[in-house]
Amino acid sequence: DVVMTQSPLSLPVTLGQSASISCRSSQNLVHSDGNTYLNWFQQRPGQSPRRLIYKVSNRDSGVPDRFSGGGSGTEFTLKISRVEAEDVGVYYCMQGAHWPPTFGQGTKVEIK
Amino acid sequence: QVHLVESGGGVVQPGRSLRLSCAASGFIFSRFGMHWVRQAPGNGLESVAVVSHDGNEKYYADSMKGRFTISRDNSRNTLDLQMDSLKAEDTALYYCVRDGQKGYNDLDFWGQGTLVTVSS
Numbered sequence: 001d002v003v004m005t006q007s008p009l010s011l012p013v014t015l016g017q018s019a020s021i022s023c024r025s026s027q028n029l030v031h032s033d034g035n036t037y038l039n040w041f042q043q044r045p046g047q048s049p050r051r052l053i054y055k056v057s058n059r060d061s062g063v064p065d066r067f068s069g070g071g072s073g074t075e076f077t078l079k080i081s082r083v084e085a086e087d088v089g090v091y092y093c094m095q096g097a098h099w100p101p102t103f104g105q106g107t108k109v110e111i112k
Numbered sequence: 113q114v115h116l117v118e119s120g121g122g123v124v125q126p127g128r129s130l131r132l133s134c135a136a137s138g139f140i141f142s143r144f145g146m147h148w149v150r151q152a153p154g155n156g157l158e159s160v161a162v163v164s165h166d167g168n169e170k171y172y173a174d175s176m177k178g179r180f181t182i183s184r185d186n187s188r189n190t191l192d193l194q195m196d197s198l199k200a201e202d203t204a205l206y207y208c209v210r211d212g213q214k215g216y217n218d219l220d221f222w223g224q225g226t227l228v229t230v231s232s
Contacts, residue, residue: 001174035215041157048207048222049157054214092157096217100159100173101147 002027002095006104012112019080021107023093028073030097037096040069040078043106044089052091053078085111114138116208116223123229124198132226134191134208142166142186145211147219148193150204158204161193162211198230 003026013019029036040053051060053069056076066081080087088111093104120132134146148160161172161182170182181194191208205225212220 031216033215037216037218039219048224050222051220054218054220058214060220094157094219096215096219099162099171099217101149101217101219102159103157106156 001100002029002098002102004093004095004102004104006091006093006107009105009107011107011109013080013083013109014112015085016082019083019087019109021078021091021093021109023071023076023078023104025074025076025095027098029095030073036072038069038071038076039094039096040067041092041094041103042087042089043092044086047089049092080109083109083111114210114221116210116221118206118208118223118226121206121226121228123231125232126199126230128198129194129196130198130228132193132195132206132228134223136189136191136208136210139210141184141189144213146182146184146191147209147211147217148180148182148191149207149209149219149222150202151207151225152201152204155204160206162217163191195228198228200230202228203230204228 005024007022038056041049043049057069068079090106115137117135124130147162163170163182179197183192207225208223209219210221212218
């Protein structure tokens, strides 16, 4: 299975500041159809995961533009600009290019 | 809007069976593949199985192969997961997840989950 490695695992941030989470995959995530299947999910305390970003950099409907995704191949990043209190939770990257879909360990974002 | 409601979780002894269900609404169920994903207490996320929109293709994570069976009924808009020979390490919150139409393994909408506890 493709191993997804996130860093850091814990990320204390000050309200209004920016945060960045890295995700590295053990295999290239470019599918034979030419797309790169890397998603980002947010899981707030006590809630189900919610997808924020699909195919590296596309925001889902209703996701604030403070969230942005980037990267290519095996290295990806989620950036949160102007962190708000509602952003507290665990963030997961997930690859969908290879079966089974696999997830990173999660990065816990908390307010300092 | 998309609504997925899981049911069937509970406490079960090791070696026994349990059947989970997911009721889908708010979209044309028969047009979408569906996944089961699980999350052990305090842990991360793990894919369990996927079924194609018409039920003809099914894939399982290696640790579930031969023990779990995914199925769907497009006439009733339901997704099932039959879990046999359960082990303590199968204890987790099981999510029903829609596979959207933006590409491969496009896990877009998640249910609230149903908790399975395997314990003697």
